[in-house]
Amino acid sequence: MARIKPKQLLIQSKTKKSPTRISYSTIVTWNLIVVLVVLSSYATYRHWHYRPILETEMDLPRTEHVGRSDDFTKTSRPSYAVMDTGKGSITIEIYKEASADVVDRFVSLCKRNHFKGMPFRHVIKNFVIQGGDFDFNGAAQEWILKAKASGENALSPKHEAFMIGTTKNPNNKGFDLFITTAPIPDLNDKLIVFGQVINGQDIVQEIEEVDTDEHYQPKTPIGIINITLKQEI
Template sequence: MDLPRAENVEISEDSTKISTPRYAIMDTLRGSITIEISKDASAGVVDRFINLCKIDYFKGMPFRHVIKNFLIQGGDFDLNGAAQEWILKAKASGENSLSPKHEAFMIGTTRSPNNKGFDLFITTAPIPDLSDKIILFGRVIKGEDIVQEIEEIDTDEHYQPKTPIGIINIMLIQEL
């Protein structure tokens, strides 16, 4: 089953301010993942994530990199860009020093001046300190088994899934 590619969408930083939902339910081809949105995260990143959810930006978005014991990455980005470079270098170097800031099942996005896309990361293990690469804005509180199932899919030598896997949709909610 082919997933449609999310289109580049530019979101104005002046978008109408909305009440920040506490949770996001990410439906994937393998099941649902419940994310607690961090109230302490960067307000701009959280607002951007929420605005993109509201316009169905993530609907049909594929996971482009699935790296066992590291992370799952979805998003609209250049596959030859900087994000791919640091992801593959970090995994290949075998860096596994633990960082309490980037433990397993954290949700984040790249630190990037590019407003046209949005990378979405789910860490699958404690990973090296990526504070200069990823802004965390949430954590998985239900569906860790789904994240682990996605982490086990077959990938090619570039960590790209051999079978399409991705996000069906993300729904925002205030209460569980």
């Protein structure tokens, strides 16, 4: 084999490329990227691992409870109220589309037994039965005169007999109940209707027939024993 001369070796060594060196900035950059990825993964793990514990301790709502609408409130209200009276039971359907303030207040008072032992203060034949917290003497005669004068007016479903409502006066701090015993054309001007008697109309009529004095107050006391709320009947 022919020997390579020293001069040729020198020429070949010059033509060989030296290995590429990685710069210091590149190394630092990649190290930072690795650290950020690790920290991000760890933070994500802690979030999902401890979330159920935090929700329990802080009583936070879970995802499935977020976004409840007013429909939930409507469906959670009782659908019926059973009014036990001295003459028998009257079943009332509570209108879910009625005034929310009135319905919620009525339900709250029923739960607190507010109506327990409450008398029917006024009984006006072919008009209304009234029980509750307010006097009705002067208004009773005014209502009767208006009802007779406008008896030929067109009636809507809310003017029918056996509707249940309360007065519209916003200054009243109590709560009175009215059960109509006949169609009343100007009912919407006086009451906020929030329900209807669906069973026990005969009991309403029996109460309507009690003897009253000149102020439409029953001569023999008769009243509400209690009101029980029900979701189904």
